[in-house]
Amino acid sequence: MSEDDALMEKVRTGDRVAFDSVVRRHQDRLQRFATRMAGGDSARGADIAVGAFVRLWESRTGFAVDGKTEAWLLQTAYRLFVDDMRRTKPSHELIEHDAISDSPHIPVEKSALAQAVRDAVTSLPESHRAVIILSAYEDLTQAEIAKVLDIPPGTVASRKAQAYETLRRRLVAWREL
């Protein structure tokens, strides 16, 4: 049994210490994923991550302990993001702050490149954006992404190919530097 599953067995019984360990284990990945989905808005990313963990706690008694805790959390974060986006902001809205562009020590060109990559990824439709973020930034396999997004692996492949084509077009200027 994996460490995640052992912890979730305890969480099912209401063990808050075990739940805290689950949060510690997954909070970075969940925040990174949600923040990138939200175009670099780290506050919104943290809100989504907190929401996903709360859902996990609320679902603990019926939670199937089968080695898929992380996929469940990422899927929940994705759904929360999509729900939130449909309720509030347009998907292409860009956030004007992040750790890289705020730093005075990072050369302007690198900061601008970070901005360009962020804008290009953020401008993708959310279904394509999620595939790119999960594959390029979180190193998930095609099968893992399919589980998270609840779509067939073939759909993951086609979305990924389309997204890369779009990104290449939008970042072509940087490739020529």
Next chain:
Amino acid sequence: MDDQIPFDAWGVETTDITARVAAAIGSTPPSLESELLAELRLLRREIAELRSSTVQLQDEVARLRLDSGSRRIVPFAPSEGLVRLS
């Protein structure tokens, strides 16, 4: 496929959200002390189990020595099918 796209340029910083999650589910996050105590209890349990299995092993070795002259055994494995060496 992705070697031409500079994904690495976009870094994201994260924060510790354990306290926020704990507050949201209506509890306080466990302190470092209580976490260490829990780990200590677990370690003590493991040590007790190890001691118990060591005593069992010693008893078994003593029993085998008394039982016959000399015999090779594989610890923790079934003895069926093993060749008696003496």
